Amino acid sequence: MLLTKNNLGDRSDRIYDAIVVGGGAGGLSAGIYLQRYLLNSLVIDKGKARSFWMQELHNYLGLSPDTPGRELLTQGKDHYLSVGGDYLNAFVEEVTDEGETFLVKVKVGRKNSIEHTFRTRYLIAGSGIIDHLPQLSNMQNVFDYAGYNLHVCLICDGYEIADQRVGVFASSEAALGVADPLRWFTPEITLFTHGQFSVSPEKRQHYENLGFTLIETPIQQFVGQHHQMTGVELIDGTVVPLEAGLISMGSRFHTDYLEGLNLEKKGNNLVTDDMRRTSHPRVFAIGDLKVGLNQVVIAAADGALAATQIWRDIRRVEGTRRVRMRSAA
Template sequence: MTPDDEFDFDVTVVGGGPAGLTSALYATRLGLDTLVVNRGGGRAAMMRDTHNVIGVTEETSGNEFLQTAQEQVQSYGGEYRRGFVEDIEALGGGDGDDDGDGGPDGFHVDTGDDELTTRRVVLATGFSDERPDPPLPRTGMGLHYCLHCDAYMFVDEPVYVMGTGDSAAHVAMIMLNFTDEVDVLLRDEEPTWSEDTAEMVENHPIDVVSEEIAEMSKDDDGWLESFEFEDGTVREYKGGFPMYGSDYNAELADALGLEREDSGEVAVDDHGRTSVEGVYAVGDLTPGHNQIPVAMGEGAKCGIAIHMDMRAFPRSTEEIGELGPVNDSEVPAISPELMATAVAHEGHAAGPRSEAETVDGEAAADD
């Protein structure tokens, strides 16, 4: 068992996408010493433009979005490191757990370059989309992985869906809500969708193209224009969606013995708690819609849950009986480093004020 004051961090977040960074933001602002370890890359980093995020304009790239989020976490006192977490091990178990229910006392985290201890772990490692074989357009310029993000881009434009399973057929039929030109590209494979799906496809105005792609044409800006197939036919497309499944980055989840859904995601409750006490999971690693606003919401709920699970006060009547009343030396329950950062931050009550706030304040005082 490691005493609380000997842990390197209260919370360690593995993964630096929207879910992980939001978890870290909330945990840090709620007074927990927080570390983010991010190997880089990820689905959000690949975005050329940001869609469906209120307050963030279209021309913001995924990397710009994430860079701003990283800077926000750091500005409040959270630590951000580029690196790869190789292993996480539970420390002890039982009497050191905050809730007294037999969970781990904390966790040992190995980043290859460093080893540290942490009281809580958040896994935000996401998944990787299965990419079809080339020839392919560039991601975001004719190759798209999120229907709910990008369907709007293809209203009244010709669209393809690659794949042989039920998901490919259903995405193709969904795209008929946005355009009347939708093809399913089997790429020289046989369809594997169900009989029910086959009947649905036959009764929707969708072309099923069996031949493999031979060549691809792009415009001067690099956007897809058309595919030429091995039978010599050429079909024009503005873009489309490959539907070949996902590979969950769940090695750490498996090492910790977390329960997973039949479809591969880590099983969590409504606040990101997993089957192992002290371990949380958020974002694309968990069930639900793979959307930035959804991931951010999950991160926020997780950060709040960790705060509620770990906060020192209020001290219960049982704890008062065991530890005695809260004395002046125990409050506030925030590390000196986070306290210093908070007091100096522009968002603190005693921090610097904008000119507009100062004018308003003076006007209020005059009144």
């Protein structure tokens, strides 16, 4: 059921088997599997998943290469609702471990918002990340190209930029390291620091030996048209021609609501086992939040794994009780 401010009371007394935080590919996949295991679930989505911004999914098996990410999410949401799942657009503020259940506090609505709480036996964290972008005085100029030929994932999009003149936009010397594996796809690489950090003499020599160009002058704007970037204009007026860009500036992890659970992390990523269980036995992490690859197809598989393990856990405790309940009904 699609939940809104008006019908939240219908679920006030329900204890969900699992609440999924995040309505991206991983979260929706988890929700669909949970429902197909005859469990009851709620997907809480704040909107604008990372895949929402993908203009075309060129590497998802079975989909037309021009399928936008938002179409995948729309179909996934419809599928989830069709198997009886609950879905709510809201922001998860806090999760409290009560022992046998979690108390999930949410804020519903951007205007005239209200607070509400849900309870669940298991929690699946699929709230994802948001990529940091080059900070310019006119951010719309960045948004005009991000997700088109200004990419954020080498593994996803290396094929898209093969044999092109590519600019790497980094936030630190360490982040420039993406240029080394990028050489597999193209040798024509220009590195941009945007004047934000210095590069050591050793690294300068390394990149010079590889034939890379290092530009440390701050960027004024990207240039191009129809969402296709054709270069970068520096603050001194110089225009550097490019055919594509790769942003390597890190990401913000949407995990504030989990802070009270003290989950094990590796860097900013949550550590999980093979079934995506975290250091807490009833909390799972999927998609970009966990340690591992960050592709849409991987996130969808993560959701299936987490849901399957939750079903196994519940089945061990309840045995065939739910089957008998359905038969009696």
